[in-house]
Amino acid sequence: MTRTGWIAERHIAVPLLVMFCSIAISGQSSQNTLQVSGNVVDSMTGETISGALVTIEFLVRPPSADRQDRSSIASAAGTERMRAVTDGSGRFDLRANAFNGATITVSKRGYRSESDRDLAVQRIDQDNTQAVTVRLVRLGAIYGRVISADGEPLPGISVQSTKVSIVNGRRTLRDYSNFTTDDRGEYRLWNFSPGMYYLKVAGRRGVWTALNGTPRLTLSEEAYGPLYYPAASSMEGGQAIVLRPGAELRVDFTVEARTAYKIKGSIPDFPSYKRVEARLVRDGDAIGSRVVMNSVNGAFEM
Numbered sequence: 176m177t178r179t180g181w182i183a184e185r186h187i188a189v190p191l192l193v194m195f196c197s198i199a200i201s202g203q204s205s206q207n208t209l210q211v212s213g214n215v216v217d218s219m220t221g222e223t224i225s226g227a228l229v230t231i232e233f234l235v236r237p238p239s240a241d242r243q244d245r246s247s248i249a250s251a252a253g254t255e256r257m258r259a260v261t262d263g264s265g266r267f268d269l270r271a272n273a274f275n276g277a278t279i280t281v282s283k284r285g286y287r288s289e290s291d292r293d294l295a296v297q298r299i300d301q302d303n304t305q306a307v308t309v310r311l312v313r314l315g316a317i318y319g320r321v322i323s324a325d326g327e328p329l330p331g332i333s334v335q336s337t338k339v340s341i342v343n344g345r346r347t348l349r350d351y352s353n354f355t356t357d358d359r360g361e362y363r364l365w366n367f368s369p370g371m372y373y374l375k376v377a378g379r380r381g382v383w384t385a386l387n388g389t390p391r392l393t394l395s396e397e398a399y400g401p402l403y404y405p406a407a408s409s410m411e412g413g414q415a416i417v418l419r420p421g422a423e424l425r426v427d428f429t430v431e432a433r434t435a436y437k438i439k440g441s442i443p444d445f446p447s448y449k450r451v452e453a454r455l456v457r458d459g460d461a462i463g464s465r466v467v468m469n470s471v472n473g474a475f476e477m
Contacts, residue, residue, distance in 0.1 A: 212267065226261060257269050279297050279298075279307065280297075288311060314365070314367055315369065316366075317336065319361070321356050322427070324431050332360070332362075333378060335353040335375045336367075338372050355380075371417055373415055376401065379399065404426055409458070448471070451473075
């Protein structure tokens with residue numbers, strides 16, 4: 176049988192969703208009170224975004240401080256924080272004491288900053304309060320189904336992702352997320368930042384502990400994987416998947432069953448009742464294996 180994987184891309188209504196927060200700051204009747212207001216909108220479509228959390232943290236300028244005496248202001252200033260959630264029209268309004276400097280953060284579930292962080296952070300001051308823009312990138316997902324060569328769904332199969340990044344001009348790989356298929360052989364990996372990923376069917380995995388012997392695992396006569404998309408036994412032969420902002424990709428796998436072999440042994444000087452993890456690794460790549468560990472004497476079966 177030939178092992179294959181296939182991929183289909185499905186976009187949500189707006190594949191690339193970038194938001195910006197336009198902040199306007201204007202003086203009020205009191206020279207020590209400022210109004211902070213703005214909107215969170217979709218820069219691609221112009222539609223407003225509700226439910227975004229906007230937080231402003233600022234240094235309060237005491238009313239008695241001389242406006243020109245910056246050192247006096249700094250020594251007497253305190254820190255305050257105010258929050259608002261954008262309404263149905265994507266707007267927020269805050270009134271704050273006059274500040275010497277402020278930090279704006281914006282967050283919303285299902286989005287991250289352009290630097291791939293949970294919060295988008297930007298510093299402003301009274302000399303730079305116009306046209307403040309905070310951008311958020313919508314996250315995506317990878318989902319699909321794992322079936323046998325006979326077309327039967329395979330439950331309990333670990334599907335793992337590895338993200339490709341460029342750090343200081345060098346290509347780096349980082350384990351990103353994993354999920355175990357359900358009774359229909361389906362999986363879903365969500366909250367993925369845009370980028371390149373390798374996807375792998377690792378097989379059945381797990382670690383169990385026992386106090387008496389090493390009980391036999393069910394479904395232990397056959398094994399699956401590793402299989403990199405689309406049909407490679409190693410990452411070198413696999414194909415990286417490109418995930419765009421806000422996109423949802425479907426990646427399905429068909430894998431062949433292989434005869435499962437058993438490894439038994441024991442760990443000398445085992446620390447009783449301590450949690451110990453054992454993994455099966457081939458050429459530095461962890462492959463699917465299930466382990467029963469006796470937490471008393473260190474005997475294991477893999």
